[in-house]
Amino acid sequence: MVAMTTAARKTTNPETGRDRILREAAELFLTRGYAETSLRTIADAVDMQPASIYHHFESKDALLTEILEIGMEAVTTAFAAAAAELPPNASAPDRLHAHVAAHLEALFSHHAFTAAHVTVFPFAPAEVRAATVPKRDAYEANWTALLSAIAPGLDDDGVSIARLALFGAMNSTVQWFDPANGSTSDLAAAIVGPLWNGLANS
Amino acid sequence: MVAMTTAARKTTNPETGRDRILREAAELFLTRGYAETSLRTIADAVDMQPASIYHHFESKDALLTEILEIGMEAVTTAFAAAAAELPPNASAPDRLHAHVAAHLEALFSHHAFTAAHVTVFPFAPAEVRAATVPKRDAYEANWTALLSAIAPGLDDDGVSIARLALFGAMNSTVQWFDPANGSTSDLAAAIVGPLWNGLANS
DNA sequence: GACACTACCGAACGATCGTTAGGTTGGCAA
DNA sequence: TTGCCAACCTAACGATCGTTCGGTAGTGTC
Secondary structure (H helix, E strand, O other): OHHHHHHHHHHHOOOOHHHHHHHHHHHHHHHHOOOOOOHHHHHHHOOOOHHHHHHHOOOHHHHHHHHHHHHHHHHHHHHHHHHHHOOOOOOHHHHHHHHHHHHHHHHHHOHHHHHHHHHOHHHOOHHHHHHHHHHHHHHHHHHHHHHHHHOOOOOHHHHHHHHHHHHHHHHHHHHOOOHHHOOHHHHHHHHHHHHHHOHHHO | OHHHHHHHHHHHOOOOHHHHHHHHHHHHHHHHOOOOOOHHHHHHHOOOOHHHHHHHOOOHHHHHHHHHHHHHHHHHHHHHHHHHHOOOOOOHHHHHHHHHHHHHHHHHHOHHHHHHHHHOHHHOOHHHHHHHHHHHHHHHHHHHHHHHHHOOOOOHHHHHHHHHHHHHHHHHHHHOOOHHHOOHHHHHHHHHHHHHHOHHHO
16 A cells, blocks of 8 residues: 555556656745745655655755755756847847747746746745856846847946846746736747837827 | 833834834845745844734734735825826826836835735735735736826736736836936836837937 | 833743754665 | 565654743832
8 A cells, every 4th residue: 555655656657756756845835835835745745755865855944945946047048048049130129029938938938947946945044045046146137138139229227126126027927927817928929029119109 | 221222222223113113124024035034034133022012013923914914005005196296187108107116116105015015925825925915916006007097908818928027027126226326206217118118219 | 209211121932043963764786 | 475674654852933821129109
């Protein structure tokens, strides 16, 4: 009886125990918060005992660190892929749209992992944040370069504010946009359009 | 010696015990998170014993509920005040700027109370969120009305997306803008300018 | 000068937390 | 067939959590 559950899980779910923990934990952290989610809750979600999680992860903090790293890798990869797919002579608004769409697509396809950066990261333990900060900085640098290239009229402060405001706008979508109601590309267009041309022309 | 501390606090700090708890708790919730902040930490910050907090508040949840209500009242009042101060024939971008500036000013002057809505609210206990939702909805309705008035070219979905993206942009400022580096009115101009005229013209 | 009341304190409660120690099992390698 | 190892288990640890109970010191009232 005890033996059956393991075998049954193996056949019905190809996801390994480790990946399942990562995914379920990411979703729980996202919806309930890090401190609000106990290891016993995570264990319940993956049909395990709390102690079993320690076979795969060193600690609860290490679990969160890995989740945040997966999320940051997803958006970083998406940014690079969008840049690679753009024609060399793409217009400024096209480039902006492509990268916004890529960010949003990553945000919703690796939803829990990337969205965790928006809501979980600020309250993560200091050591966890410190471990993830370099990768976050690198990703932000991509956007700083993009925005100064396509809006040469902005000075450094203007670029910073534009980037941060755009991040704020994009990342807040995880709290209100439902992918069932439209593509992330359309959502990107709905954000980039007014932003590029101005509300004055909408 | 024990008696002195009470007298000394009374004279050096005009803030009552209750208000002090509210303010310190709001700041701690904001910087550390709700679940991450224990009542013992709050008690330490106000030089009290944990049990004493229960003389002023029914529970930790009730304390957070009151903090969120103070914050929502601040932005609601600021919105109404901005509307009242505007000349009847103010231009659309002027109206937008005035309300963005009012929101940002409230965000930073009642910093911890209003900012708590951005970062603490999503993970607050369900009962706490339910108690605050009506006032949040009412505030959002103000913005929906404003945006549809000044950007008549947008349909309902467009207004919603514009409002949510603008909220995302404004509220994210609590995580990166330092009021020491400039006025909230300038910050509002830096956000509204590109948004209204478009990045294309920046 | 007795009384009530506000504002606090000291000590403790049961519950829950992250974590650890020490098994057990099922499948693969030799 | 034996031995090994990854993947789990049961049980419990000490720490910390929100909360409660029963006080006490100071202040104003009659």
